[in-house]
Amino acid sequence: MGPAVATLSPLQLEQEVVTIPDAGAIQDPDLLALDDEMRAFVRRYANTRSSARVRLLTLHSAVKGAGMLGMRYDPYADGSAREVFHLGAANCLSYAHLFVALAREAGLDARYQWVEVRPEWTRLGERVALRLHVNVVVRLPGGEEYMVDIDPLPSHDVADSRVISDADALALYHNNLAMEALAAGDLAEAWRREVRALQLSPDMGHLWVNLGAVYRTAGQYSPAEQSYFVALQLNERDRSAMNNLMVLYEREGRESDQAYWEERVVSYRETNPYYHAWLGDQAGEAGDWDGALEHYQRALELRGEDSRLLYAVGIIQYQRGDFVAATDFIGQAIDNATLKGEVEDYRLKLESIRQEALVTR
Template sequence: MNHNSSLHSFGLWLCLALMLVLTGCQNAPRQTISNTTNSELFVDDQFGAATAAIETPEQIFAVPAEVVSELRQQVMLYGDPFDRSRALLRFIFNDGTDMLEYVNSATLIASDTLQKRQANCLSLTILAYSLADALGFDSRFQDVDVPEYWITRSGSSLLNGHVNLVVNPDSKFAGVGHIVYRRHSYLIDFDRVPSRTQLRTTEVGRNAIISMFYNNKAADAIVSKNYDLAYQYLKAAIRTAPELSGNWNNLAVLYRHKQLLAEAELVYLHSLALEPDHSNTMANLAMLYQLTGRYQQAADLEDKVAKKRLANPFYFVMLGNEAYERRDADVALRHFRQSLRLQPNTPEALFGMARVYLLKGDLTTASRYLQSAKKYVGPGPERRRYQSKLDLLNAIAKQV
């Protein structure tokens, strides 16, 4: 599931400047052991009070009593665990006109997900856990080890991660819908791509999910330049799960935005102490070294990161998007083509090709790549977005 800037690696985002790390289909940092919050790395005097209330853990998972009552009526009337699980699935996703829709930026508490009918993988995991817990079902959170993958939001590149939920019934089942059944459990996830179900997963605790929620909210605040709110969310994230290196990386990204370079460096180094091979933290630290004139140290880190990313098609999508933003069409095409060589039919690379050919004024080729991107993206808002661009492109072509 989802597990979700101008930040090179926020745990969510970056954009030549820095990246943030997100979860919920936003980045879920790996866990390592740490027994301290290192409160000396906080700089409270550089930030003001939060402009909005920080959600409590209870608020994150709470569902209205009337919803729980309706849930019990629809699910618990079945005696067979298989039928109960199907009923829970129908309740979450809704087979009617008000279906739950995947929206990458929708990091919401459970009650808001129910009301707005939107969620990313993190929000879906939170909602599914809350409902399963209300029914007395045993469940566990999973962090999915997906390849580095970036999205662009408001000119910033955000690094996505992925989380989902395993619910444990009493019997063995077969697969159906959004659920993949295993011997004594089933998986609730937006992502139904078969290859993804084979990726390595790590069980994480409730505190990690809460921390990821705060982390994503901080990333949203950074993109909106609401740095005081971002700082309070990141402090909440770190205090909840200080062992998650991505939270510290994002705090350093925030410091970088505030031009607190010395403080940012200390926090990057702490993040790397927790997770020495975290590529985005290394990339962000390399950028800081560049800014402060330590070019050899920057180059050493950049080489290490590049070697890890050369086989990742989404890395070249990110580079292509950055070149496109500079209006360097030839460089952008080279990166998108390399992405497609590594993984044919990648929708993000195909869409990038379409944008570049549109920049070049080649409407026919742009339309062809847009058609391909639409073909290979899953159903939902992304496919509709591609279709709207195709409609606009066709309208323009008729006027030429």
């Protein structure tokens, strides 16, 4: 537990005070525990005598296949690997628990992966939604990586990804329960769960932002402000923390502080490649492909190695009728992509464009 967590202010409610020991008393479930039926499932569909690639593909098919486990997506289906295995439904995080557990039982190198979703913006450039997504990345002995997901995001919506630890995944489990409790008005449970999440992963900035939301709802504005500032210490570009500070200062009537953070949001927006990509998307939807290209070129100036941005520029050039530039940028996207599925998708599009170019000559 980091020092900032250890010194958190208690949650002050009308009829109770909730403290750090209350959060520490929460028992952590074994999210990856298997039972005999799950082990038999792995033996049936991912025999260790098969290659790692075959084990991965057959296991994934067996988990999602209608005639086998038939796992379906349910955004509200939280739980451990064992719980969702028998329920037959999972959200992105609980599916990750399930697949990591089964894949490791099959001898595969499976890890949790945090997927950063491209931010959404209003016309003023403010971030209006913070979407969190977790899936599984499996690395095969030859170095290939496969992403496994119950509800895959469109490649275009992904900004970045990184492997996270089992402890981080457990923290996200508590965070989900905290947000459910907050939505239900149970502030004591929301605070306990969020603090427990931070005890496990104190460097996850969005957990601090969520804790600040609990404090703010309880009317404890000073601890809320402190929580947002911890998030900003971890990531000075955390727009969610900035926006929450703006909301807090507006509620408190602190106009100068609110104006300061509004300026910061605008400043960081302009240096965010995905803001310029968003502007490009708006232009493309309006049929202005030259405008879309201009915005995406600015995005590439800020993050030129991003395979998804490179691919998007390739598609824009294709829409503009410049097949040479389209194939060049999609080729660069292939060179920069790391996930096998992305590479295959890009190659299919590249071949399609090349064939169309031959026909139109």
